Amino acid sequence: MKAHFRFDIITMAGVFLFTVPSSFADELDSLIKEEQKEESAWAEEPAELPEITLFGDAQGVEVISPMTVQGVSVGLCEPMEYDEIVEMSRGDKDEKETVLNWHLPRVREVLERSCLVRPGDTLLAVGKGWQKLAVIRDFAVRKEGQRCQDKAPYALWLNIKERLPEEPIFFTAPPDLKEGANMFKSVDDLPRGTLGREHKKLLEEEEVTFLDDYKITVYAVDQPNCQELIELKRQNVGPEDDGLPNALLYGKKGEHMELILSEPVDIKKGSGHIELEGLLDFNGDGRVDLWMRGDREGCVYQKLFRGEEEGFTPLSTPEKRCRCDSPNP
Numbered sequence: 001m002k003a004h005f006r007f008d009i010i011t012m013a014g015v016f017l018f019t020v021p022s023s024f025a026d027e028l029d030s031l032i033k034e035e036q037k038e039e040s041a042w043a044e045e046p047a048e049l050p051e052i053t054l055f056g057d058a059q060g061v062e063v064i065s066p067m068t069v070q071g072v073s074v075g076l077c078e079p080m081e082y083d084e085i086v087e088m089s090r091g092d093k094d095e096k097e098t099v100l101n102w103h104l105p106r107v108r109e110v111l112e113r114s115c116l117v118r119p120g121d122t123l124l125a126v127g128k129g130w131q132k133l134a135v136i137r138d139f140a141v142r143k144e145g146q147r148c149q150d151k152a153p154y155a156l157w158l159n160i161k162e163r164l165p166e167e168p169i170f171f172t173a174p175p176d177l178k179e180g181a182n183m184f185k186s187v188d189d190l191p192r193g194t195l196g197r198e199h200k201k202l203l204e205e206e207e208v209t210f211l212d213d214y215k216i217t218v219y220a221v222d223q224p225n226c227q228e229l230i231e232l233k234r235q236n237v238g239p240e241d242d243g244l245p246n247a248l249l250y251g252k253k254g255e256h257m258e259l260i261l262s263e264p265v266d267i268k269k270g271s272g273h274i275e276l277e278g279l280l281d282f283n284g285d286g287r288v289d290l291w292m293r294g295d296r297e298g299c300v301y302q303k304l305f306r307g308e309e310e311g312f313t314p315l316s317t318p319e320k321r322c323r324c325d326s327p328n329p
Contacts, residue, residue, distance in 0.1 A: 049116060049173035050075040053304055053315045054123075056157070058164040061123060061134070061171045063115075066144050066151035067320045075316075077115040082141050082154040085110050091141075099159070100139040111139060117158065124177045125160075125168040126282045129184040134160040134171065148324035169280075169291055170304060170317070177283060184280040193218035193228055202257040208232065208248065213241075221279065223288040225307045228252040229260075231276060237265055246271040249292070251311055258311040261294065261303060269297040281307070298322070 052075040056062050063077045083093050088107045091098030102108050102119060111118075117136060125134045140157045195216050203211060214232040221229055232248040234241070246265040251258045263272025274294045282289055287307030294301055299322035305312035 049121065049123075049175075051175075052076060052171075052173050053317045054171045055302065055318065056171055057167050060140065060157045060159040061136075062155055062157055062318070063117075064156040065318070065320060066148065066153060066155065067322070068318050076117045076158075077156055079152075080110055080114045080156075082152050082156075086141055086154075095143070097140050097142045097157075100141065102139060115139075122174060123158075123160075123171045124174050124179075125164050125171050126182060126280075127164070127166060127168040127184075128186075128278065129181060129280075130165070131177065131179050131182050131282065132164060132168075133174075133179055134164065135162070137161045151324075170302075172282070182280045182282045182284075184278055186278045187219070187276045190229075190279070191220040193220040195230075199228075199230060199252070202252065202255070203230070203232075203250070206250070206257055206259065208245070214248075219276075221288060223279075223286075223307070225287040225309060225311060226251045226253055229276065229290075230257075231274070233273075234265065234271075237267075237271060239267055241265045242267045247274040247294075249274055249276065253310065256310065260290070260305060260312055261292065263294060263296060266297060270295075272296040 054061050054063065054076070064079055085100060085107060086093050086098045088104060088110070089098060089101040091100075100107055100111070102111055119136050119138055121136045123134045123136070125132050137159045140159050142155045142157055144153050144155050195218050199216075199218065200211060208214075211232075213234055213236065215235050217231045217233075219229040219231070221227060228251075230248075230250040230252060232245070232250075234244075234246045237246065242265050244265050245262050247263045249260045249262075251260050261274055263274055265271045272295060274292060277291045277293055279288045279290060281287065283306070285307070287309070289307045290303075290305040290312060292303050292305075294303060301319070302317065304315040304317060306315055
């Protein structure tokens, strides 16, 4: 005699009992196991993440924002239909945050098609003096407060399993990076050097004119790839200065002077500024790296520069506008 399974259905009229053949139950069990197998295979597949630099907070990593400049790839995910994937996850598009249910096949299919990263993958959170591995727990869609007409009002985030001790400077993909200290030093703690003839000569060779118009600060760095940083900030701005440098940051090693970053005078829209935040060595190569903030036309940005044998290389970071018509930082 065939085995049967009993199912109870409760309605307002009462309880109805019916049975299904064991073959159906076996087939259902097989489908569930196959689905679990596919889910595990996707989550456990080793990721080959590109070299990235992303920003976030103590709880997660921002991957895509509606204010990210078009054409700037963050390297982990491509934009997707957020309304659709929120609905797939049985979330409410009006909620501040919806955690995407990647256990559902349709949601997982979209994430697999659009993203390189998966739950369980590891990024490195780099903070002021500390570095900690951050394991991805899940994907989340967050509502963005500011939006442009042609932009979806959502940002894609990666939530991490353990809350970090504080908001990190940035996140990066390991590959060989490790937890520990990163020798962070705030700009306020850097010893000051003296502006001498050699500095003035090198700046003039860089075609920086009217040095008296600038407040010039020399920071003693004394690292293999940089001996000093020279910061120039224009003290007085007039209409005749429009388009000229308003702020400059140079690195000096021996007789070599390198322009790291420059921001112009802009009489109409607002002149740019540069604020050196600190020095660190996040990749442990013995060369100093730079972290700084700046603004252009009133829009604030962050910049990171990796120390090289000779000078610095800017790291690719998501570029964000603070308003719809603002420029690329």
